[in-house]
Amino acid sequence: MLSISVHAQRGVRIAYIDTEYILENVPEYQEAMSQLDDKAQKWKNEIQGKLSEIAQKRKDLSNEKVLLTNELIEEREEDIMFEEKEILDYQQKRFGPNGDLMIQQKQLMQPIQDQIFAAVQDMAESRKYDFIFDKSADVVMLYSAERFDISDQVLRAITRSSKRRQAQNKAQRKAAEEEETVPEINEEQEAREKALEEKKESEGKCCRKTQTRNFSCKRG
Template identity: 50%
Template sequence: MKKRIFSIVAILAISLTSAVAQKSIRLGYIDMEYILENVPEYQEATKQLENRVQEWKTEAETKMRKVEEMRTRLDNERALLTKELIEEKEEEISFMEQQALEYQQNRFGPNGDYMIQKKQLVRPIQDQVFSAVQQIAENRNLDFVFDRTSDIGMIYADKQYDVSELVLRTIKRTANREQLESKEEITEMEKAEERTPEQEDAITEREQLVEQRKNEREAFIEAKKRERDSIKAARQKEFEERRQKILAERERKRDSILKAREKKNDTIN
């Protein structure tokens, strides 16, 4: 990691030095892991998250243990049950097992609560670090600042070295030239290439406004969809609760019948 970052730094230093007429490039770096380890708020929040994780693990184990208990009980009673009752119990066990697996996925999966809360835990500290880095870089006239413990590498760069917009415009112009067919289209492209950065910015601003309105419409549609999904989830929950009550009542009746049969067999014997 260190070698890769230093290689990048060396290449940047050589290229940028040539670009700014032998201007001296000033570099800095941070150790994000060291910073996090020494922030009390982060350590306290980490402990709280670890406690929560232990609770989730206990709950997940309880759910799976309940499934195993139901499966064992069915195996013990299988000889006394009808085919229909066996199928109902197997269906119930399958449902409970699926619920347990979904719980594990929702808690510990790639998009589960653990990953989400871990990111939320780090983000405020990262924001503070980035803000501090920007302030220090400006005060000390640093051109670039790197994080030696992160794959991201560079976390600060002076705006004067940002050529992203120029690169993007060049790519778009090249792509557009390849698609041109008529003389009018070529003339229009040449006019676009002659625009000043200010004119380009004005056009970009208008395009961004159109995109913003589009995003607002999409956000409104998405909010409506979430509202519908919430209603659907509530109805599903109500359905599952009713289903559990019915299954519990069936279980009670079957147990009563089994006990009556056992009592009758004992009397006969």
């Protein structure tokens, strides 16, 4: 009852985001999607090329049928059907519901979706929102006032998080580079140099003792 009373007094706080707008303004996501589009176009061109070859083989067979035996015609038709099935299977593998394109899209979207969800959670807790909807999802929004749109705030939160990660990665890369530039220690050479220094020091001590004895003798 107390919880209901508090909600009634302050009113329900509602906001919404536009995930499509956020994704369009995340450079890393757009770059990755551009690379994926290039890859998809390459697959399409490859498939289209194979289908064109198959169409040409069908045309050639049609023109040559009068010169071929029924056995040869059947054999070539089987070969053409086999090649066609192979390329259609390949097309399904690349562009089907569970194909490479869909899998890679999900892999690209998952990290940014996690960032959006984390930013929304933080804002909901810090600003006491009761509901935050996604305008680009299946939720039907017949009207939405712009003052309730927090997409830019979520985008800024993601950008700050991305900059922090890039700064950390940059620092790690710099540390790795500095580590690579540390000169290697030649233990054998170091041992020789240390022995030489000890020898020089020992000879110096002997020399000083001799000089001291000679000096004492002269004084005597």
